Amino acid sequence: xNEIFKKAALVGDTWVLWLLLAASVxxxxxxxxxxxxxxxxxxxxxxxxxxxKEKLEQGKADAAxxxxxxxxxxxxxxAAEGLRNFTKGAHSVEEAMKSAxxxxxxxxxxxxxxxxxxxxxxxxxxxxxxxxGVIKAFSDLGTAGSAGxxxxxxxxxxxxxxxxxxxxxxxxxxxxNNYFQTRLKRMAANTQxxxxxxxxxxxxxNKADFSSSVGTTFGAEHAR
Numbered sequence: 001x002n003e004i005f006k007k008a009a010l011v012g013d014t015w016v017l018w019l020l021l022a023a024s025v026x027x028x029x030x031x032x033x034x035x036x037x038x039x040x041x042x043x044x045x046x047x048x049x050x051x052x053k054e055k056l057e058q059g060k061a062d063a064a065x066x067x068x069x070x071x072x073x074x075x076x077x078x079a080a081e082g083l084r085n086f087t088k089g090a091h092s093v094e095e096a097m098k099s100a101x102x103x104x105x106x107x108x109x110x111x112x113x114x115x116x117x118x119x120x121x122x123x124x125x126x127x128x129x130x131x132x133g134v135i136k137a138f139s140d141l142g143t144a145g146s147a148g149x150x151x152x153x154x155x156x157x158x159x160x161x162x163x164x165x166x167x168x169x170x171x172x173x174x175x176x177n178n179y180f181q182t183r184l185k186r187m188a189a190n191t192q193x194x195x196x197x198x199x200x201x202x203x204x205x206n207k208a209d210f211s212s213s214v215g216t217t218f219g220a221e222h223a224r
Contacts, residue, residue, distance in 0.1 A: 017129060019161070027115060034115075035113065037109055040072060041074050041187075045190050048073075052067060057201075074120070075187060082100075082194065083198075090198070092197050093199070097194065115174075116173075118169060120170075122173065130159045130160055130163025133155060133159020134159050170174050
């Protein structure tokens with residue numbers, strides 16, 4: 001068993017470097033993909049919320065829904081889902097919006113585990129490469145003769161590259177993952193504000209008029 005591990009160790013850190021290189025390519029691909037998705041879903045939430053309040057105050061269901069569908073962002077899609085369930089009461093609206101949020105979170109969280117894994121494990125993979133490189137360097141010392149010290153120093157310095165590479169890979173992965181998770185938490189908080197807004201107007205004095213407007217609008221659309 002020891003011989004098997006020894007032969008594996010003497011291969012050196014080259015395969016670890018190739019593994020880290022492949023991991024870095026995957027990490028960059030995920031960063032670019034998630035950045036594109038989050039950028040496409042950017043919205044001036046304060047402005048959107050103000051516009052939605054205005055439509056709700058006017059009791060215009062069709063205008064409120066059309067307003068929500070006019071933006072390409074997570075928050076407005078969830079608000080539209082709430083409006084589609086407006087006639088069913090506050091509980092149904094809340095459940096519909098929360099269900100939509102779960103689905104949306106799944107879309108935005110896709111592959112973020114890759115960045116988390118890279119950030120947590122890349123330094124250890126690099127350290128493994130360094131250890132293997134040091135083992136190989138000391139093994140070479142036994143066959144190097146008088147030039148042994150020079151061979152060992154060269155081998156160790158080369159082996160340390162793996163640790164540096166692992167850390168270099170981990171830092172941007174951690175930063176990107178934290179950024180995307182923070183953005184997603186903010187978007188989820190915005191959704192909670194929308195749920196509260198819907199419940200406020202459902203309990204308002206004009207609930208009946210607004211619900212009637214919603215029912216008329218969706219009934220007409222369904223008839224088509």
